Amino acid sequence: MTTFTAAPVAGPSAADARIALGWMHTAKFLSTSAQLDQLPSVGVPEIAFVGRSNAGKSTCINVLTQQKQLAFASRKPGRTQHINLFSLGKQGVTDAVLADLPGYGYAAVPRADKLRWQQVMVNYLVSRPGLTGIVLLCDPRLGLTGLDEALLDVLRPRVQQGLKFLIVLTKADKLTRAEQAKVLSITRLQAGGGEVMMFSALKKQGVEEVAWLLWQWAHPVRSAAPGAP
Ligand SMILES: Nc1nc2c(ncn2[C@@H]2O[C@H](COP(=O)(O)OP(=O)(O)OP(=O)(O)O)[C@@H](O)[C@H]2O)c(=O)[nH]1
Numbered sequence: 001m002t003t004f005t006a007a008p009v010a011g012p013s014a015a016d017a018r019i020a021l022g023w024m025h026t027a028k029f030l031s032t033s034a035q036l037d038q039l040p041s042v043g044v045p046e047i048a049f050v051g052r053s054n055a056g057k058s059t060c061i062n063v064l065t066q067q068k069q070l071a072f073a074s075r076k077p078g079r080t081q082h083i084n085l086f087s088l089g090k091q092g093v094t095d096a097v098l099a100d101l102p103g104y105g106y107a108a109v110p111r112a113d114k115l116r117w118q119q120v121m122v123n124y125l126v127s128r129p130g131l132t133g134i135v136l137l138c139d140p141r142l143g144l145t146g147l148d149e150a151l152l153d154v155l156r157p158r159v160q161q162g163l164k165f166l167i168v169l170t171k172a173d174k175l176t177r178a179e180q181a182k183v184l185s186i187t188r189l190q191a192g193g194g195e196v197m198m199f200s201a202l203k204k205q206g207v208e209e210v211a212w213l214l215w216q217w218a219h220p221v222r223s224a225a226p227g228a229p
């Protein structure tokens with residue numbers, strides 16, 4: 001009989017966290033595009049941040065990269081309206097790209113714009129070359145919504161083909177410890193075995209864990225071979 005156990009999320013060692021955060025800190029603005037065909041081809045692993053408007057995608061990128069204004073974060077939902085790419089890599093050699101995507105589900109956006117954007121997003125997720133990982137950000141006070149579930153449906157076949165996937169529950173500072181534990185276990189069930197992490201930009205919670213996982217996604221050979229240079 002198969003038994004399912006929640007994989008404990010092992011935090012990175014201090015040395016691993018230092019490597020991952022140092023790498024994240026190299027982030028530089030690369031491009032901004034309103035349409036898929038305007039996106040530059042990058043030839044390195046790309047990791048996309050997706051989720052509802054106001055979930056905290058841009059803030060999360062700023063905290064991970066330790067740069068206050070790299071991505072446009074705002075109290076006003078719908079702030080990110082383009083696909084913004086940021087390059088990462090030590091010594092000026094780009095070895096990965098982060099993509100900050102506009103959020104979905106913002107009520108004040110006209111329906112036609114919403115549908116157009118949803119289509120761009122689906123096309124991006126299905127066809128973007130080099131897309132290596134998806135970070136789905138979710139406000140745990142709302143949980144995974146219908147639009148998040150629809151996105152998971154689009155992603156499922158790609159995850160089965162090896163696309164990496166992480167759900168980040170943002171704004172953990174708004175929840176008590178007990179609430180955090182509860183929403184983590186519920187979301188882990190919904191994620192069907194995918195990784196789920198708690199994150200707070202305000203309290204810097206989960207920063208090292210998320211940075212280390214993304215570093216591993218972008219460096220699969222080196223991270224699979226402990227002791228490799
Ligand atoms: N308390 C708290 N607020 C947060 C946190 N992360 C983001 N926020 C706030 O949430 C709001 C939205 O953050 P953004 O990073 O702009 O959200 P986004 O997902 O990029 O939004 P769009 O660009 O509209 O898709 C801002 O007011 C942030 O300051 C967090 O960890 N804790």
Ligand SMILES: [Mg+2]
Pocket residue numbers: 057058059072073079080100101102103
């Ligand atoms: Mg944004």
